Amino acid sequence: MSVLGISGSMRKNGNTALLVTTILDRVREAGIETEFLTLAGMDIRPCTGCEACKSAKWCATEDDDWAGVAEKMIGCEVLVLGAPTYYYDINGQTKNLIDRTYSLYHDRRLAGRKAVSVAVCADRGCERTLETIEGFLNTHEFSYLGYVCGKGYAPGDVRKDERAMERARQVADTIIRYLRPED
């Protein structure tokens, strides 16, 4: 699959999901395959720091939803990863997903893909949310196609952030140009 969008929010139809799907919708309209995953309702437990992944090259915690998301990440060309801001940083569910990808780092299983980061906050803290996502992307040797930072509190509020909605469309166009350079 070409473009995988993940919303790390526990709100299924929250602002993060809205921005990520805005990007995916435009990319799909250009005829490119996309898939959207929400971490809402998923059971993604924290990294235990057991280090078993150093030899197994896969996370030892196997009985939750992490592996399904990890397999989709391995299979994508472009990852759009979004998270809401909680206390000036990403929320716990997204952090659990990221921490567990340590198991994919030893063999650089995610290296060489492109990525877009998406962050939402009500007022302040988006910058660190983006930095945390970028830390994950840089560590795994993704290259960066851009970011979107949106403001909103209640689900759907980010629609009113016209700058963010426009930025989401611009980032989508960057993804399209990358995947379809001949167009």
Ligand SMILES: Cc1cc2nc3c(=O)[nH]c(=O)nc-3n(C[C@H](O)[C@H](O)[C@H](O)COP(=O)(O)O)c2cc1C
């Ligand atoms: C536990 C918690 C912590 C939050 N911390 C912040 C914060 O530090 N800064 C901020 O501007 N908004 C904060 N918010 C507001 C959310 O970032 C905001 O509602 C955002 O739109 C949620 O995105 P979502 O709809 O995708 O879940 C917090 C919300 C919750 C529930």
